[in-house]
Amino acid sequence: MRIGVLTSGGDCPGLNAVIRGAVLKGTKIHNQSFIGIRDGWKGVVEGLTMPLDRHTVRGLGKQGGTILGTSRTNPFEGPHGGPENVQATLDRIGVDALIAIGGEGTLAAAKRLTDAGLKIVGVPKTIDNDLDATDYSFGFDTAVEIATEAIDRVRTTAESHKRCMVVEVMGRHVGWIALHAGMAAGAHAILIPEQPQSMEQICDWVQQVSDRGRAPIVVVAEGFTLNTMETAHSEKGLDAFNRPRLGGIADMLAPEIEARTGVESRATVLGHLQRGGVPSAYDRVLSTRLGMAAIDSIMREEWGTMVALRGTEVVNVPFEDAVGRLKTVPEDRYEEASILFG
Amino acid sequence: MRIGVLTSGGDCPGLNAVIRGAVLKGTKIHNQSFIGIRDGWKGVVEGLTMPLDRHTVRGLGKQGGTILGTSRTNPFEGPHGGPENVQATLDRIGVDALIAIGGEGTLAAAKRLTDAGLKIVGVPKTIDNDLDATDYSFGFDTAVEIATEAIDRVRTTAESHKRCMVVEVMGRHVGWIALHAGMAAGAHAILIPEQPQSMEQICDWVQQVSDRGRAPIVVVAEGFTLNTMETAHSEKGLDAFNRPRLGGIADMLAPEIEARTGVESRATVLGHLQRGGVPSAYDRVLSTRLGMAAIDSIMREEWGTMVALRGTEVVNVPFEDAVGRLKTVPEDRYEEASILFG
C-alpha cells in the first residue's frame, strides 16, 4: 500500500513530528511506503507530490512548520475538485490511502470524501485547541509556552514604567491560549471570545491593580469582543474603535484603557511568533504518537475517523464527532482563572 | 478557618504555583486565612511556621522551588511524631486543616494521620510522574522539556564527533521522563527501569545507528538496570560495573558501549538541572488548578483525599487509591517509543 500524507491550513508546531511518526511506524513496522502530497488539498487536486521515506523525516521531530507545505485550498472547489476528480488524481499518483492532517475545514472535507468512498484517516490540527473530540491538539502547548514567556517578559517593563500591558494572543473563536497563558503568567485580566466583557469591567480590573501600585497585565484573545456597543469617552478611543483595524484588538484596547483609567497602556500583538519554531517536548511527544496512531488506523482501515487524545490515551473518533462543534472554554474554567483577576 | 500548607520531599517546579493557587482562591473566594508550615513534616512536628497570605504569594507562579522549604522528615518518627503529637502541635499553632503537597511518602503519612482523625487534603507531587491516581503530576512536563532541550544540545556535539552520547535523566523507579524526553528528542535507545535490556541489545542499537553514519543518542533513566549479570569483555568495562558508583548509570554505560562497539562514547548526567527553575506553562496551569482544587476540597471537607488530573478535569481521589501503587510505563508505550530505536 502507498499512503499519501498532506498538511492543510495554518502551520502549527508538531506537523513535521506527525509526519515523521507516521512514516517511521509505517515503514519500520507495517512495511508500507509513503508519498508526500504538497501544499495540502491543493496537492491532492493538482497531483503535487514529493518523496517521503525514512530518510526524508530524519531529524524532523523538532522542526517547526511542515516540510510538505500547506494551503487553504478546498478539495471540493475548482474544476479538478470533488470526490471523483480527487479519487482519479490519487489513482494517477498511486495513493491508496490518505492521512490528512488539518483543522475543522480539512476534517469536514475529509468526511465528505470518505462518505463518497475515499480512504482517509485524519489527524486534528488546531493551534487554538478548538476541536471538541480531542483533549488537546498539538501546537497548543507550544503556543501557550511562547505566549507565557512573552507575558513574563513584558511584565518587567510594565512594572518599571507602572504601565498597563495588553498582550494579544491567538484565538479567533475560542480563548484557550489566552486562558492558559494568562493563568500561567498571572494576568490580571483574561479576555476571550466566549466571555464578552464591558470596558467598565476591564478598566475596573486594571484600576484595582494600579491602585495596589502594580502594573496591570491584560491578555486578550484576538477574537474577543466587547459585550456592549461601547461609547468611548475620548476622541482617541472612539476613533480607534471605529477605524478599520490595521492592528489587532490589543491596539484598540490599550488607548481606550489609558483614556479611561489614566494608566499608561501599551499593546503587544504576538501574532506569528506563536505558530513557529521548535515544538515543546509535550507537542513533540503528542505529535509523534498521533502520527503513529494514524498509520495504525490506516492499517486497521478505520476510514472516516481521526486520531485523538483522551486522557493519556490516543483513540479513534469518527469525523462526524469532530466537526461542526467548537470546543469553547467552559464557564467554570473561566471562573477558575478569574480568581487571579484584578 | 486557618489552613496550614506544607511541601515535602524533593522540590519540583510548580510547588509555589500550587501554594499561590490555594492561597488566592482561599482568601479571595472562601475568605479563609493561611499559615505556611516550614520544611515539610518537620515543620508540623516542630511547629515551624511562616506567614502566608495574598502578598506572600505575589509573583510565585513562575518561581521554581518552594518558599516553604522542604525536608524528608516522617511525621511518625521522633519524640514529637505521631497523630496525637501532630494534632497537638497543629492546635498550638492554630491550624484547623492542612494541605499537604508531597509524594508517595507524604500521602501515605497523610493517610495515616487522617485515619487518626486529622483534617488533611493532599496534592500529589512527583517529578517522575509515578503516582497512579493522576494522569500527570506537575513538574514532570518541565523536567521533560529540560531533558529534551539538553538532548537536542548534545546531539550536535555527537554528530560532529561521530560519538555516542549517553544522557542520564531522572527516574529511579519509573521511566516516564526518559520515555517522553527520548521520544521528543528522537533518541536511538531509551533505557528505563521497567524494561531491563542486555548490553548486547543496547550495543546493537548503537551499532545500527553508527553504521548509518550517524551519532547514536541513548537516553537512560537513573534507575535502569541491565537484564542479566553481564560480563564486560574489557577490563575497563568490568571495572566500571564493579566499582561503587560515584557517577550515575550513564557513567558506567558509556565506557562499556565504547569498549564493545568501538564507537567513542560520552556520558552526561542531567541531575538537578531537571528539578529547578521556572516551571513550563503547562506545569504552571496544572499547579494553579491543583492548588485551587485543594482549597475547594478543604471547604467541602473531603479529608483523606488528594486532588488529581483526569483528562482535562481535576478530581478528588482517596489517599488509599493513590499510595502503594507505582505508575510504571506500560508495555505498549515502550513499544511505541521503540519504533524510533536503532
Place this chain on the structure above:
Amino acid sequence: MRIGVLTSGGDCPGLNAVIRGAVLKGTKIHNQSFIGIRDGWKGVVEGLTMPLDRHTVRGLGKQGGTILGTSRTNPFEGPHGGPENVQATLDRIGVDALIAIGGEGTLAAAKRLTDAGLKIVGVPKTIDNDLDATDYSFGFDTAVEIATEAIDRVRTTAESHKRCMVVEVMGRHVGWIALHAGMAAGAHAILIPEQPQSMEQICDWVQQVSDRGRAPIVVVAEGFTLNTMETAHSEKGLDAFNRPRLGGIADMLAPEIEARTGVESRATVLGHLQRGGVPSAYDRVLSTRLGMAAIDSIMREEWGTMVALRGTEVVNVPFEDAVGRLKTVPEDRYEEASILFG
C-alpha cells in the same frame, strides 16, 4: 558618604544588575551607604526615595526592569528643576553623590548638572546601542537574542506557507539590533535607518529569494524610511503609506511587498518583547561590571564621567564625549551583512 542611584528613560534588561553591582561593591568594599531615587529624574526633583542596601539587591542580577522605577522627566523642567533646586533636594534627602543610569538625555542632563557643580557619575543605558563612547551597552545583547529567536520562529511558518515575513525590531535612529539579529537569523534583507532603500530594491531581494523557492525574511528597524517618495502601484499600498501609522513600518511594508511581488507577506512587530525579561548572561556580566565601575568612579571623584566598555575593559569617558553623537551602523558593517541578502 551616601550615594543616590537613579534609572531613567525606557527600561532595559540589566538595569537591576547595574544597581546590584554598585551597591554590593559600594557596601562591601568601600563601606558606603546607598539610597534609591525613584522614577528617574522625577525622584530627584520631587525627592522620592526608597531604601537601597545589600538586602534590597539580593537576586536582582537576573531580574529585568528596574526596581527603582523610571520616568522621562527632565531635571531642568518644572518649578523644582534646575541645578540649585536639584542640589537642595539632594541635600534634603541626604545624597552626597549620584549614579545616574540612563540614555543620551540623562547623560546630557547629568553633564549640565555636573557643570553646575553637582557630583554625578553616569552609566550609559541604550538598548539600541546608539551611544558612541562605549563598544556595547547593556540590554542590547538581550534584545538581539530575543529578536533572533523570534525570527527563527517565524521562519518555519514562512517556509511552510511560502510567505514573506517582515519582522520589525527596535531602532528608532540606528539599526544595530536589526543588523545583528538579521545577521544572526540569516535575514534576506535588513532595513535600517542609516541605509534608506527603495521599494524596488526591497522587492528585488524578496523576489530573488522567492524565485529560489524559499521564504523571504525581511528584518526592519522601526526607524527605517524608504529612500524616495515612493508611489505604490496598488490602492492598498498607497493607502497604507498615507494613513497615519497605527502599527509600525512592518505593517506598511508587508502589504506593499505583497502587492508588488505577488508573494504573500505578513508583518510581525516585536515591540516591548525586546526590552523585558531576564537579561542574557552577557548583559548580566556587563551590567554588573559597569555598576561596580560606577561606584569606583564615585570613590575616585570622577564627576562628569560615565563608565564605558572598550574592548574587554571598563573605562571612564567624560560626558561630553558621550552625548550629542549617535553611534550609527557604519557603511562597512552594513555591506558585510548585505552579503547575506537576496
Place this chain on the structure above:
Amino acid sequence: MRIGVLTSGGDCPGLNAVIRGAVLKGTKIHNQSFIGIRDGWKGVVEGLTMPLDRHTVRGLGKQGGTILGTSRTNPFEGPHGGPENVQATLDRIGVDALIAIGGEGTLAAAKRLTDAGLKIVGVPKTIDNDLDATDYSFGFDTAVEIATEAIDRVRTTAESHKRCMVVEVMGRHVGWIALHAGMAAGAHAILIPEQPQSMEQICDWVQQVSDRGRAPIVVVAEGFTLNTMETAHSEKGLDAFNRPRLGGIADMLAPEIEARTGVESRATVLGHLQRGGVPSAYDRVLSTRLGMAAIDSIMREEWGTMVALRGTEVVNVPFEDAVGRLKTVPEDRYEEASILFG
C-alpha cells in the same frame, strides 16, 4: 581559486556559521569555489573531502556542531603527515588555500605548515576563550549562557532544600566560563584554575552564605585545583580526593564541603551541554563575521595569520602572536567577581 575549509578539535557553537560566512562571501563577492575537508587535519592528511557551496551552507547559521566533522589528528604525525605530504594531498584534491578553524593546536600546526610554504589562514576556536590574540572567541558566549541558565535552575532547588550546589563548568586551563557564568548567576564562590583556593577558604564562603539562611552556589571550572595538599577531616572526603576521578572536580568538592560545614551539598557537572546546540545570537554574528574576514584574508593572501576580534573590529593577527600564550583570567577580573562571594 579553490579554498578548502576544515574544522579541528572539540566542537563549538558557531563553527557552522563560520563556514557559512566564508562560503557566502567567497562565492557571492569573490567568485571563489570551496571544498569541505572532512574531520579536521585527518581529512587533510587522508584527502577526505565533501562538496561545499552556497547550497550546502543554507540554514547553517543557527546549527550547532560542524557539518565538516572534526578530529584531534595532528597533521605532522603518521606516514602521510608533514608539510610535503600535506601539500601533495592538497594538490591532489585541488585545494589552493586553506581556512583552518581550530584551537591552539590547530593554529600551531598551521603556523608550522605556513612556515613551510603552505597557504593557510586561521580562525580561532576555543570555547574556553583562552586564546590571547582575540578579545572573545565564538562559542564562549553560548557556553556562558547555557551555564548561567543551568545555575539559575539549580538555585531554586538549592534554596528549597537549603543545600549547597557545586556546579562544574568547562575550563581546563582557564576560568573564563566559570568567571562569567558565576558573575551572571550570582555565585557565592567561583573557583578557577588561575586562582587555587584552600578548602578552608571555600568552606568559609559556603558557611557565610549558609549562616545568612541562604543556599550557597559554588561554580567551579573543571581545571580548578586546591592550593595546598589538603587533608580532609572525613574518611569520605579523603577517599574522594585519592580515588581516580570518575566524575569531575565538583563530585569531589561537594562531599568535602558537606563533611566540613555540615551543609548538605550536591554536585552538578554540565559537561557536554555547554558545547552543543543552537549558538547565541552573539556567537552567530561573531562567527559569521570571522568567516567572512577569513575569506577576505585569503584574497589578500595574508597567509600565516588568523582573524581575531579586537573591540568591535575584526583584525588579522600573525599565528605566532596567537599560539603559545594562554589568555588567563587576570587578577583584577577575579577580584571584581569575588566581591559577590560569601
